[in-house]
Amino acid sequence: MKATFVARALSHAVAAYACVRTAFTVPLSSRRWLAAVFALGACPAAWADDVLFENVRIFDGKGATSLSAPSNVLVKGNVIARISTDPVEAEGAQRIAGNGRTLMPGLIDAHWHAMLARSTPAESFGDVGFSNLVAGDEATDTLMRGFTTVRDVGGPVFGLKRAIDTGIVEGPRIYPSGAMLTVTSGHGDFRQMTELPRVIGGPFARMEQVGGAIVVDSPDEVRLRVREQLMQGAALIKVTAGGGVSSPHSPLDVTTFTEPELRAAVEIADNWGTYVAAHAFTSHAIRIAIAAGVKCIEHGFLMDEETAKLIADKGIWLSLQPLPELLRQGFAKGSVERAKADEVWPGIGRSYELAKKYKIKTAWGTDVLFSRALAQQQGAILASLKRWYTPAEALSMATGTNAQLLALSGPRNPYPGKLGVVEEGALADLLLVDGNPLENLDLVADADSNFKIIMKDGVIYKNTLAK
Ligand SMILES: [Zn+2]
Numbered sequence: 001m002k003a004t005f006v007a008r009a010l011s012h013a014v015a016a017y018a019c020v021r022t023a024f025t026v027p028l029s030s031r032r033w034l035a036a037v038f039a040l041g042a043c044p045a046a047w048a049d050d051v052l053f054e055n056v057r058i059f060d061g062k063g064a065t066s067l068s069a070p071s072n073v074l075v076k077g078n079v080i081a082r083i084s085t086d087p088v089e090a091e092g093a094q095r096i097a098g099n100g101r102t103l104m105p106g107l108i109d110a111h112w113h114a115m116l117a118r119s120t121p122a123e124s125f126g127d128v129g130f131s132n133l134v135a136g137d138e139a140t141d142t143l144m145r146g147f148t149t150v151r152d153v154g155g156p157v158f159g160l161k162r163a164i165d166t167g168i169v170e171g172p173r174i175y176p177s178g179a180m181l182t183v184t185s186g187h188g189d190f191r192q193m194t195e196l197p198r199v200i201g202g203p204f205a206r207m208e209q210v211g212g213a214i215v216v217d218s219p220d221e222v223r224l225r226v227r228e229q230l231m232q233g234a235a236l237i238k239v240t241a242g243g244g245v246s247s248p249h250s251p252l253d254v255t256t257f258t259e260p261e262l263r264a265a266v267e268i269a270d271n272w273g274t275y276v277a278a279h280a281f282t283s284h285a286i287r288i289a290i291a292a293g294v295k296c297i298e299h300g301f302l303m304d305e306e307t308a309k310l311i312a313d314k315g316i317w318l319s320l321q322p323l324p325e326l327l328r329q330g331f332a333k334g335s336v337e338r339a340k341a342d343e344v345w346p347g348i349g350r351s352y353e354l355a356k357k358y359k360i361k362t363a364w365g366t367d368v369l370f371s372r373a374l375a376q377q378q379g380a381i382l383a384s385l386k387r388w389y390t391p392a393e394a395l396s397m398a399t400g401t402n403a404q405l406l407a408l409s410g411p412r413n414p415y416p417g418k419l420g421v422v423e424e425g426a427l428a429d430l431l432l433v434d435g436n437p438l439e440n441l442d443l444v445a446d447a448d449s450n451f452k453i454i455m456k457d458g459v460i461y462k463n464t465l466a467k
Contacts, residue, residue: 051075051460052090053430056098058083059438061105061399061421065392067436073103075428078458079417083424096453096465102436104395105420106148106429106456107444108402109378110319111298111365114139114174115155115212118372121190124155125207135160138375139171145378145447148429148456149173149419151365151406153238153277153298154180154188156211161233161414170461173415173429175406177238177277178229179214181222181265186256187244187279188213219264226268235409237269241278241294242285245331245340246369252302252340255285262292273410277319281344283307290316295408296363301347308354317405318355319363322384323348327374352388363405364397380445391441428458432465 052074057067074082074090082088116124118138119131139160142150150172152161157176164171182188184198190213191205198205198215208214216222226237241257243250250256262278269276270293277296278289283304286297290310296317303311311318328345331338355362366381368374385394403420407413418426432453437443443450454462 049077049458050081050090050093051428051455051458052088052093052095053098053103053432054095056101056103056432057436058422059102059104059392059395060423061396061403062423063392063396063400065390065438067102067438070100071103073422073430075430075455075458078428080422080424080426080428080430083422096432096463098432101452102433102438103422104431104433104437105399105403105422105426106431106454107146107379107382107398108149108151108406108420109142109147109365109398110151110363110402110405111153111321111367112142112147112150113155113367113369114142114150114152114157114160114171116370117142117368117375118370120370124370125190125210125212128156128210131210132159136163136169136171138372139164139169141375142378143170143172143454143456143461145376146431146444146451146454147172147378148454149175149403149406149415151175151236151402153177153236153279153365154213158211158232165414173419173456175235175409175414176233177236178232178234179208179211179225180238180240180279181216181225182213182240182247183256183261184215184217185249185254186215187240187242187247187250189215189247189249191215216261219260222261222264223268226265230268230272230274230412233414234274235406235412235414236274236296237265237276238298239265239276239278239289239294241280241289242282243340244279244281245337245344248336252281252343255282255288257288259288259292262289262294266293272412274412275408275410281347286311290314296405299351299367301344301351303347303351303354305354308351308358308360312358312360315361317363317408318351318360319365319405320351320355321348321365321367322352322381322387323367324374324377324381324384326377327368327371330371330374349387356388361401361404362397363402364394365402377445379447383441383445386441391438394441395437395444428455430455 072088074088115135161174163169180188243252243254265276275295278294279298280286281302298319328341331341399420434450
């Protein structure tokens with residue numbers, strides 16, 4: 001865990017010191033100098049903390065329907081260097097006896113809100129220090145559930161991402177959108193009526209100050225706020241093109257952004273080599289977003305068949321979530337939010353049926369909000385895909401397929417390299433699983449018991465095989 005990271009850094013420092021000392025303490029004859037240069041050249045390989053997984057059966061994340069023959073997988077640095085059914089040369093590597101367990105890619109949640117998953121709305125937009133610490137703790141839990149990457153579609157997540165990437169906090173890779181863009185009264189406008197009217201150029205609402213969501217009501221405002229997210233390191237841009245369940249002032253039937261406003265967001269994102277993802281439930285909101293050049297639709301739960309066909313024909317991504325019943329029941333009976341949830345929930349199953357029927361490029365995510373108990377269900381929500389998919393299909397979606405969506409960030413991809421697959425040259429985000437998840441998808445619901453090793457970027461964060 002933390003100790004692994006520190007130990008790795010320490011061992012590298014010691015190896016580096018040893019190499020430099022060897023090189024500079026030899027007498028200065030030309031022959032000795034030559035030897036010293038060779039010694040230095042050999043050093044980087046000695047510094048790398050290689051790991052050899054022996055006797056594992058691989059799920060490759062690329063749609064394989066069965067596990068590989070018993071294999072050996074060598075991780076060098078942060079990359080999968082070698083995969084072979086023959087013995088693999090790996091002098092000095094840490095050896096892990098897989099004993100026939102499953103080695104699979106780390107899981108990817110394509111619709112996550114790292115800053116909002118556990119905190120309540122009041123906490124999220126209240127004390128920034130507190131909400132960041134809560135989010136840090138949740139990020140560690142997320143990684144410990146086997147999720148090595150999340151696509152963060154709304155929230156003030158840049159600081160958390162930096163803390164994770166620099167080794168201060170343990171957590172997943174984060175593909176951030178930064179603040180989600182909403183129009184006045186749109187999904188994501190969490191202001192109170194008492195905060196109206198808004199003066200353009202006037203003071204910011206609290207949710208805007210902290211960077212959770214920001215109100216834009218013209219193409220000019222869109223351009224400004226999109227550029228601000230990109231300046232902070234956004235990998236994608238998130239807009240809310242129609243009404244949503246959890247926001248107080250956005251009826252489900254309403255299309256919020258106009259096409260020129262969405263087009264402005266797409267133009268700026270495109271100039272930066274990345275894309276716009278749009279929250280949209282209804283066919284109308286989805287069609288306007290697609291016409292404006294949006295590349296990924298989030299949810300789409302109220303779409304009709306023609307719109308599903310359009311999504312497929314245009315090669316647009318559909319980011320679906322099998323939202324749990326627990327979430328629906330979490331909205332107070334008699335509330336506006338509960339009424340909206342009751343309308344949306346039957347659409348979840350229908351959307352999955354349509355996605356399958358038209359072979360839509362489908363990403364999987366959870367969209368957990370404001371609940372630690374629900375966040376702990378992240379793996380169970382993945383396992384619930386068995387309603388519509390085989391375990392192999394579900395796991396491919398949460399690994400290799402989701403990674404293809406992440407790659408849409410192009411030059412804004414914060415982690416260049418291949419994710420979501422077990423293949424030579426890919427980044428080493430790996431899970432060693434007790435049992436065969438292709439036979440029992442429920443294994444992913446209990447990471448505590450079943451994920452024996454969790455590796456991200458070549459670093460082992462959990463290892464319950466170690467004595
Ligand atoms: Zn969401």
